[in-house]
């Protein structure tokens with residue numbers, strides 16, 4: 001493909017700074033000219049089909065096709081996805097951790113903007129955990145409690161979070177967040193002094209930890225928390241190269 005688009009994306013995302021679970025950047029090469037870019041969370045067959053129907057020349061996703069530990073064969077569902085891309089000559093571009101971490105286009109930065117959180121510091125592996133406060137001046141910021149946070153998540157992300165907390169009317173100041181499947185970061189968030197932790201998924205141990213430490217745990221959906229980074233990056237690329245951009249949300253309850 002005309003590598004300018006990927007070169008620009010790489011320049012912004014700086015994938016070499018990360019130890020990731022899969023390749024970042026161009027994963028499947030398609031046509032050289034890109035006039036329509038479709039973004040989505042995951043390179044699923046449903047997204048690829050929808051993008052092909054929408055006339056996409058390139059698809060930009062957060063969860064690409066290739067991950068450490070895979071068979072490495074183009075069989076079954078993997079063949080189905082790759083065949084659909086190649087048949088339609090569509091480029092597939094993916095950024096995983098770089099797109100979680102980017103200070104402006106990143107999933108964490110964008111989730112904070114959407115939820116009205118002000119970032120102050122980072123914690124944990126590769127600085128992917130974020131800590132901040134409810135932006136002063138936003139609705140009810142002075143007496144912001146766990147219930148308010150849960151309601152805000154529900155309103156903004158369009159899904160009811162799983163909330164593990166004792167007294168949900170308790171006022172909270174320091175809030176930590178990490179999008180996607182970052183439930184195992186809960187302990188780091190607790191040590192960092194957070195009073196509530198927002199991520200996508202929950203596993204069994206976190207429910208106990210939340211009760212025993214008094215730090216609230218909000219599981220807000222892996223997909224739902226990671227919808228925004230790829231849209232921001234896609235929009236920035238579309239503006240830079242004067243191309244069309246469309247985000248396609250293939251909903252996922254997980």
Ligand SMILES: [Zn+2]
Pocket residue numbers: 062063179180181222226
């Ligand atoms: Zn993810």
